[in-house]
Amino acid sequence: MVEKIRRTLERERLAAPGELIHVGLSGGPDSMALISVLSALSGEMGFRLAAIHVEHGIRGADSLRDAEFVREYCRKQNIPLTDFSVNVPARAREGLTLEEAARAARYECFQRALDGQPGKVALAHHLDDQAETIVMMLLRGGGPRAMAGMDYQRGPYIRPMLDVSRAEILIYLHEKGIPCRYDATNGDPSYERNRIRMELMPRLKAFNPNLSATLARNASVFRKEDQYLDEKAEAFLRAYVGPEMGGLTLNKGALGLLPLALQRRVLRLAAERLHILKDLTFEKVEESLFALREGRRSVQWLRNRVFLVGRESCYLGMLPRTEPVPLAGQTVIDLPGWRLIVVASNGLRDAAARFWQPGDHIVRGGRTVKLKEELQKYEVWQRKTYPVIARGSQVLWTMDHGFLEENPGMVLRIERQNDREAST
Structure with a gap:
């Protein structure tokens, strides 16, 4: 497993000599295996190692014991640790699910740990996590981007274990005698991901025992195609899109000449720039492109966001309203x-x-x-x-x-x- 992760680090250029790599360390099996392997590789590959722990305030005393376990492990291994304690249940009451609130809190803490300094955060997602993520996104109606799964790197976040299976991790921990903590919520069927892992994936693997590897291989193909579309769409945005009235204007003629797949991607990236991508539906994108082709004037995207088709340009954004x-x-x-x-x-x-x-x-x-x-x-x-x-x-x-x-x-x-x- 160490050699597999080394090859991933080298092939994907995830860690450079002298670079500081923070491991997101929960104390669970996956993150304990990751920090052990990276610790073994840090000397010969020349990167520096640190850890970040986020105590979510979800599991009471168990959560506090996880934090103490991580602190003691890092002290013994002489690994610098930055730890945080957050009240995720309170954040969940603001309209997020517990899973969404926990994820948002973790990433906020990761950003605080980086504090604008050069460095990366290594996350312990593995091959089976990748497969479960792809299946979950497909069930939610995701398109090619869902099939692309998680990337080895996005921004400062790296995933060195995406080529490693859950079984390989457990064998490694057993052979090395590495202690770890177990989160009881990982077996709670009220969480969607847990139901997918415990109920759906075993049934799918009855048809293809190598399902995780198959989905990961397909994800690699889709990811490259997805990146290509992103690059083309970004080039279009640089050349033909500008800010106006709190929104964006797009060159109508240039947008109309693009292939349909690229038109869709341009609108998605434009929505992402305006921070409305999460609520944008496939149907609204299609309705907007139909308006572009047919010369209709207005499409209501969501709430007060509109897509307007003019003579030479299209507008995406929020038109201001004011009383006399x-x-x-x-x-x-x-x-x-x-x-x-x-x-x-x-x-x-x-x-x-x-x-x-x-x-x-x-x-x-x-x-x-x-x-x-x-x-x-x-x-x-x-x-x-x-x-x-x-x-x-x-x-x-x-x-x-x-x-x-x-x-x-x-x-x-x-x-x-x-x-x-x-x-x-």
């Missing part, structure tokens, strides 16, 4: 993307600053013109966030026209993002 702001004396009006500073006369107390609305009109040269006709040069999301000063539906001022009356009764200064322009 009455003008009274000197008024500072913060609209998303804009700041209007108005000094108005008493005669303009019935005017308000707001975004364009259907029915707005301007009076120019004695002729009434719908403002919508004047705004056709803008994309749909730009029209929806176009600032005006109006009395009812009669617009008194716009960015394009300035004041539409000779004596407007006000002085106005407009600031937009970092660019400033004045109008009086």
Whole structure:
């Protein structure tokens, strides 16, 4: 097993000479085997070793005994240890499952241990964990990314034992006489992963005894293809996507020319940038791409997030909403993307600053013109966030026209993002 992990470290370039590797050490069989092997390899491969332990506050006295066990082991082995204690049940009451809260707490502690310094965190996921993860994600409706499973490295997190089976780990621990702790919750069928491991996987292995290795091999293939799509989508985002109004704009023509698989990946990565990927469904992605092909204008993604198709661009994000702001004396009006500073006369107390609305009109040269006709040069999301000063539906001022009356009764200064322009 030591040689297998050494080959993984070298092949995947997981540990460089002089690098500090923190082992996520729970005290359980998997992490105890990992720290033992890495300790044996650290001298000849030249990396430094430390440990991180997170006490989750879930199992009472047992959890505290795990923490003491880890501290004593690290003291005897002269391994630097950073340990944390967190209240996971309290976090779970904030809307997360106990599993989700525990995972989030662990990764937060790992990041705190790294503290912005160079180094990596070694996690003890193994071959059978990989297989169980893939099956679990498939049951949840995951696509190619689910089939790719866990990678050997993602950011500062490395998984040196992905080529090692659970059986190999137990044999290694027995042969070396390495003590470990056992978490009783790992046998609790109320956890989805435990049911998959204890009930579903044995039935699947009746059809293919080498199921874990088969799924891991397939995952390696899917992972490379997944990485290729990510690279292509990232290149598209760099070339054709920009920030606007708290969201992103995508070049409509360039997006429309992409193969369907790459279009889907671009939208997923765009959603990831906006931190809404978790709640994004496959159906919403397909609906958005259908709108792109058919020229529909709007798709509601979730809550207040929208996908809008314009003439030359598409917009993904949250369009700001604001109530009309009455003008009274000197008024500072913060609209998303804009700041209007108005000094108005008493005669303009019935005017308000707001975004364009259907029915707005301007009076120019004695002729009434719908403002919508004047705004056709803008994309749909730009029209929806176009600032005006109006009395009812009669617009008194716009960015394009300035004041539409000779004596407007006000002085106005407009600031937009970092660019400033004045109008009086």
